[in-house]
Amino acid sequence: MDWLLDCDIHxxxxxxxxxxxxxxxxxxxxLMYEVQRLYSHDGYPYRNRLRDPIFLQNKFSYLELIPTxxxxxxxxxxxxxxxxxxxxxxxxxxxxxxxxxxxxxxxLGFVTNSFHSRSAKNYEEILQHLKHYSKVLYGIYPYVMLQxxxxxxxxxxxxxxxxxxxxxxxxxxxxxxxxFAKDNMESLLNFAEYAVMxxxxxxxxxxxxxxxxxxxxxxxSHDMIVNEFESLExxxxxxxxxxxxxxxxxxxxxxxxxxxxxxxxxx
Amino acid sequence: xxxxxPNKLYSLISNESIRQLSKKQKTRHSGNTSGKLVIHCFKGxxxxxxxxxxxxxxxxxxxxxxxxxxxxxxxDVKKTNWTRSRLWTGY
Numbered sequence: 001m002d003w004l005l006d007c008d009i010h011x012x013x014x015x016x017x018x019x020x021x022x023x024x025x026x027x028x029x030x031l032m033y034e035v036q037r038l039y040s041h042d043g044y045p046y047r048n049r050l051r052d053p054i055f056l057q058n059k060f061s062y063l064e065l066i067p068t069x070x071x072x073x074x075x076x077x078x079x080x081x082x083x084x085x086x087x088x089x090x091x092x093x094x095x096x097x098x099x100x101x102x103x104x105x106x107x108l109g110f111v112t113n114s115f116h117s118r119s120a121k122n123y124e125e126i127l128q129h130l131k132h133y134s135k136v137l138y139g140i141y142p143y144v145m146l147q148x149x150x151x152x153x154x155x156x157x158x159x160x161x162x163x164x165x166x167x168x169x170x171x172x173x174x175x176x177x178x179x180f181a182k183d184n185m186e187s188l189l190n191f192a193e194y195a196v197m198x199x200x201x202x203x204x205x206x207x208x209x210x211x212x213x214x215x216x217x218x219x220x221s222h223d224m225i226v227n228e229f230e231s232l233e234x235x236x237x238x239x240x241x242x243x244x245x246x247x248x249x250x251x252x253x254x255x256x257x258x259x260x261x262x263x264x265x266x267x
Numbered sequence: 268x269x270x271x272x273p274n275k276l277y278s279l280i281s282n283e284s285i286r287q288l289s290k291k292q293k294t295r296h297s298g299n300t301s302g303k304l305v306i307h308c309f310k311g312x313x314x315x316x317x318x319x320x321x322x323x324x325x326x327x328x329x330x331x332x333x334x335x336x337x338x339x340x341x342x343d344v345k346k347t348n349w350t351r352s353r354l355w356t357g358y
Contacts, residue, residue, distance in 0.1 A: 003339060007307035013321055014311030019341035232317055253320035261306075261324065 001037050009264055010043030011257075015057045015233045017110040021140055028110045029142045032056055042264040044257075051205045054212060054229045059109035060145055062229060065202040069195055070226050071219060072099060074146040082134040089127075092146065096123060101148035101220065106133075108141050112233065119149055152218045153177040155227060158192035159236045159245075160212045161252050163200070165189035167245045169213065169236045180218045188216060191224045199229070210256045211236070211249065304334045311341055 004010040016035060020026045036050055045055055053061035060075045074095045076088055096104065104120045106129050116137065120126045126146065133144055154177035157169040168188060181188045192214035200208045213234035215227040238246050306325065310318055318338075328334040 004307050004309060007305040007337075009304065009306045011306060011308040011321065013308060013315055013317040018311040020311075020344075023341060024345060233311070233315075235316065250320055250323070253317065254323035257317075257321045257324035261328075 001034050004038060004043070005041055008042060009261060010038060010041055010046075011260075012043075012045060012055075013232055015055065015112075015230070017057050018112065018233055021110060022115060025140055027139055032058070044260040045207070048205045049207050052207050053203075054206055054231045057110045057112075057230075059107075059228060060143060061109075062199060062206070063145075063226070066195065066198050066226065069191075069198065069224070071147045071150065071217075075143050076130065076146060077143050078130075078133050078138050078141060080134065080138050082131045084127075084130060084134075092126060093123065095146060096126075099148050102151070103149035105147045105149045106130075107145045107147065108133075108137070109143060109145060110141055112230075148220060150217050150227075151176070151220055152180060154179055154218065156181065156188050156216045157234075157236075158188055158214045158216060159234075159238075159249060160192050160196050160214055161210070161249060163193065163196055163208050165192045165214075166249060167238055169234075170239045180222070181224075188224070191216060195226045195229075207231070209259075211253060303332070304328070306334055306336045308336065308338045310338050313340055313342070 004012070012035075016031055017028060020031060021028050038046055038050060040046070045052060049055065053059075053065075060073060063070045063073050064075075072095075074091060076084075076092065079085070079088070104122075104126060106118045106120060106126065107114070108116050116133070118129045118132075120129055130144070133141075153174035155171055155174070157171045159166045159169050165188075168185060195214050195216075196208055196212055199206050211231055211234065213230045213236060215230070216224055217227040219225045236246065236249060308318075308321065325334060325336055329336060
């Protein structure tokens with residue numbers, strides 16, 4: 001942060017957790033706190049954009065803003081030496097009794113590529129995983145999210161720029177995936193725009209001017225849901241037939257960055 | 268999808284922004300004696316998806332020799348041994 005403050009204009013063009021938590025083992029909560037030192041410094045991000053949950057990849061923070069279009073999620077604080085409280089355990093029990101899913105998924109916020117994600121069949125397995133998180137990840141990641149396991153593993157990644165859906169980016173194939181919008185791609189684009197708009201209505205912190213990739217999955221009751229949002233580090237490769245769109249998006253992004261710089265060079 | 272918006276922005280800013288950037292140099296921070304605007308960019312990994320767009324955005328200023336653009340990666344942080352404790356305590 002000192003290095004970023006020691007200039008005229010700072011830029012952060014990555015999600016903060018990328019490598020810093022995964023490779024350097026830095027504490028995410030401290031990092032989120034430290035980055036606020038850039039609040040009044042010229043650059044991107046600054047002011048309330050430093051609290052943007054997509055920029056920070058504070059996944060629970062943005063999922064809880066749009067609960068009607070996401071998988072049901074319980075936030076569990078990772079405790080030191082497996083000292084989960086009575087309240088932690090009781091909320092987990094209530095959550096799984098209430099939903100009654102076949103399987104459960106434990107996911108971290110502030111990560112990419114499902115880093116340290118685990119599935120669990122029941123309450124006991126959930127507790128085993130929490131013990132593992134406590135041992136390995138306490139002091140780095142603040143919380144883990146518990147969700148019903150999504151039976152359809154198909155995920156569509158929609159590229160949205162300035163609130164408008166542009167195209168569906170390529171994504172890796174997963175075992176157990178089943179297309180759920182093959183004949184109606186338009187509905188995916190509309191849903192992605194709706195999700196971004198909904199988020200924008202809930203908070204001023206999210207930067208909706210630039211690029212947001214909306215990852216869409218299907219709930220176990222067959223509704224479209226937001227799995228996650230990404231922005232700065234989002235992979236937006238398109239399928240072969242629409243490579244041109246990547247070029248156009250790159251130009252849009254260049255214009256976006258130039259706009260950010262021009263905020264500090266008054267015309 | 269039209270790309271008219273970036274084109275409009277580029278044509279609008281090209282001359283005026285360079286003139287204004289020259290003005291801003293006069294108010295640069297005290298440690299900078301180069302006479303240029305200094306941009307520090309933390310990009311995480313070596314292949315940051317956004318860097319191409321950022322370079323394109325500032326290329327006009329670089330061509331005019333108006334800015335110094337410096338980047339830092341996580342690997343730089345690692346090499347300079349910026350451990351968590353050193354970072355938070357200000358070493």
